[in-house]
Amino acid sequence: WSRTEEPDDPAxxxxxxxxxxxxxxxxAVFDGETxxxxxxxxxxxxxxxxxxxxxxxYERSPTFRADNxxxxxxxxREAWIINGYKIYRDRGLLRxxxxxxxxxxxxxxxxxxxxxxxxxxAAPYLRWAQMSGHVQFMRDNERYAGRQYDGTWYLHSCWxxxxxxxxxxxxxxxxxxxxxxxxxxxxxxxxxSVSLTLRPxxxxxxxxxxxxxxxxxxxxxxxxxxxxIARGKASLQLTPELAARLVLQYNDF
Numbered sequence: 001w002s003r004t005e006e007p008d009d010p011a012x013x014x015x016x017x018x019x020x021x022x023x024x025x026x027x028a029v030f031d032g033e034t035x036x037x038x039x040x041x042x043x044x045x046x047x048x049x050x051x052x053x054x055x056x057x058y059e060r061s062p063t064f065r066a067d068n069x070x071x072x073x074x075x076x077r078e079a080w081i082i083n084g085y086k087i088y089r090d091r092g093l094l095r096x097x098x099x100x101x102x103x104x105x106x107x108x109x110x111x112x113x114x115x116x117x118x119x120x121x122a123a124p125y126l127r128w129a130q131m132s133g134h135v136q137f138m139r140d141n142e143r144y145a146g147r148q149y150d151g152t153w154y155l156h157s158c159w160x161x162x163x164x165x166x167x168x169x170x171x172x173x174x175x176x177x178x179x180x181x182x183x184x185x186x187x188x189x190x191x192x193s194v195s196l197t198l199r200p201x202x203x204x205x206x207x208x209x210x211x212x213x214x215x216x217x218x219x220x221x222x223x224x225x226x227x228x229i230a231r232g233k234a235s236l237q238l239t240p241e242l243a244a245r246l247v248l249q250y251n252d253f
Contacts, residue, residue, distance in 0.1 A: 001038050004065045008032030021075070022062035023110060037064030037074070054082035062109055076114065078106040096125040098134075115142045117152075133159030142179065149179050149186060158193075166199035180215050180224050187215035187224055205235040213253075227253035 010017075010029045019028035026033055040059040046052060062075035081103040088096055102119040117140030125132045139153045154176025162168040173192045180187030195209035214226040231249040238244070 001036065002063075002065045002067070003034070003036050004063070005034045006030045006032055026063065035063045037061045039064045039071075050086050050088075052082075052084040052086075054080065056080040056082065075108045076106055077109070078104065080104050093126055093128060094124055095127050098123040098125070112143065115140055117141060129164075130162040131159065133157065138176075144179055144181065145184050147184065152176070152178050152186070154178060154189070168197045170195045177218055178215075180217075183217075183224055186218035188218050189213075189215040203237045205233075207231075207233045207235075225253070227251070229253070 007030045010031055013029040016028040020026060021028060022035075026035055038059070038061050040057065042057040044055040046054075056079070058076070058078040058080075060071065060074040060076055064071070064074045082100065083102075084098065084100045086096060086098050098121075100119075100121040100123075102121070104115065104117055104119075105113070106115040107113045117138065119136065119138040121134055121136045123132065123134035134157065136156045137153070138156075139151070141148070141150045142152060143149070154174055156172070156174040156176075158170065158172030160168065160170050171192075171194045173190075175188075175190045177186055178189050179185075180189075191211070191213040193209065193211040195207065197208075198206045200206070209231045210228065212228040215224045216222060217224055229249065229251050231247070233248075234246045236244045
């Protein structure tokens with residue numbers, strides 16, 4: 001539950017004149033309004049060694065505000081079914097395979113469906129080099145900024161490996177057709193990342209990473225966004241009280 005009292009200073013919200021929320025009950029400008037809101041989370045869960053099940057409900061009214069923390073969206077109700085199953089192996093390369101199916105539907109308080117999608121996920125855990133990863137596929141129909149986007153999807157996979165003490169690596173890649181939200185159109189997106197962590201000494205940790213992201217207009221092929229971030233970090237713990245850290249980063253966006 002929340003109670004919000006706005007400042008009475010419309011100059012702080014210049015450009016929002018005439019905009020309203022909660023089906024016109026409140027104005028978007030800071031004009032001294034006071035209103036209350038609510039947020040609800042409920043979950044029914046089954047937990048076992050092999051079969052796991054979640055039935056989840058999320059609800060945030062149009063007038064709900066968080067005084068501390070981050071709420072990505074209000075005016076939304078969401079229902080989730082998460083069904084998981086684990087397969088254990090006593091011998092061989094594969095130690096565990098974790099499988100999940102996600103079903104989701106979201107709609108606003110006016111009853112308009114905002115999203116309706118599903119997702120599958122397979123995560124193997126291997127006995128060699130503490131290797132683990134997952135492969136994930138998602139498909140969704142979403143209404144965004146007053147426009148309906150049907151058939152969005154992505155395929156994602158990422159893997160972690162620790163071949164020896166003091167050495168670990170990560171690699172991941174994602175591609176699909178998603179909403180390019182800054183441009184309000186469908187985009188063909190691709191992103192990849194690699195990282196390497198070394199501990200040549202128990203007091204020294206070296207980390208390097210590279211991440212690339214790009215998206216093109218799905219209809220015309222026009223490049224909308226393309227860039228990468230390269231980052232390196234060195235952490236040195238000399239004593240429990242004394243530590244040093246050096247971070248270098250290049251952002252190409």
